Amino acid sequence: MTHRGDTVEALVLDACVLISLTLRHVFFHAAVHGLCRLHWSDRILDEATHNLIRMGHLDRAGATFLIAAVTESFPGARVTVPEAVVAMMRNDAGDRHVAAAAVVAEAPTIVTVNLRDFPPPALPPWAIEATHPDRVLLRLWGRYPAEMAIVMQDMAGDAPEGYDPWEATLYALRRVTPRFARTLGAFRSAVPGP
Incomplete structure (x- = not known):
């Protein structure tokens, strides 16, 4: 923490x-x-x-x-x-x-x-x-990108079994925070891993 x-x-x-x-x-x-x-x-x-x-x-x-x-x-x-x-x-x-x-x-x-x-x-x-x-989350991402990446990894770990954890999180975020979801999607595409 x-x-x-x-x-x-x-x-x-x-x-x-x-x-x-x-x-x-x-x-x-x-x-x-x-x-x-x-x-x-x-x-x-x-x-x-x-x-x-x-x-x-x-x-x-x-x-x-x-x-x-x-x-x-x-x-x-x-x-x-x-x-x-x-x-x-x-x-x-x-x-x-x-x-x-x-x-x-x-x-x-x-x-x-x-x-x-x-x-x-x-x-x-x-x-x-x-x-x-959307604006607040983008502001947090801009201030603390490494920490927010960890936050989002934690979030992805909460996804229901059988779902791609990142996709499930991004899907839910797209409805209310589309710009933040796009930022996360771009980050996720640039970073290798599960």
């Missing part, structure tokens, strides 16, 4: 990122390797697990297990967001709690696919920005 302390970027993962198994895993692996610090609130976790249940990806027991697992794996990730801070936010009402989590966590980046819910004019007073996961 790499230890970079406070020099790594703090990220608040929106529920839409936590819903995606592949995105969740790539950010979790990157954090375990010390390439970023992750944050979320109970409300973000609840929103993610509620949607995973609604979509049929988890049952209630699975949701409870997921929350317990991420809480245990990332004990410093959870932030408590006072309603007074939520009330000060000016982005989309349904996602003000996410912006407030970034303010409380002192995280400059909210990782989300729902950029329209975080219009730039609503965020500058707080020195935070909403950024698509």
Whole structure:
């Protein structure tokens, strides 16, 4: 595990990122390797697990297990967001709690696919920005290429049996992070090995 302390970027993962198994895993692996610090609130976790249940990806027991697992794996990730801070936010009402989590966590980046819910004019007073996961992952790759290659090798090792591990990972990433997937595909083509 790499230890970079406070020099790594703090990220608040929106529920839409936590819903995606592949995105969740790539950010979790990157954090375990010390390439970023992750944050979320109970409300973000609840929103993610509620949607995973609604979509049929988890049952209630699975949701409870997921929350317990991420809480245990990332004990410093959870932030408590006072309603007074939520009330000060000016982005989309349904996602003000996410912006407030970034303010409380002192995280400059909210990782989300729902950029329209975080219009730039609503965020500058707080020195935070909403950024698509594709852009964040490319930024991590640019800063830490060797370490991100290890992260992705770990991810490929998680692929189901019977699948080409890299292809399974790239396939899942192409839907939400196409530029990052292309970068990984080019890297994979240039590097010999399984």
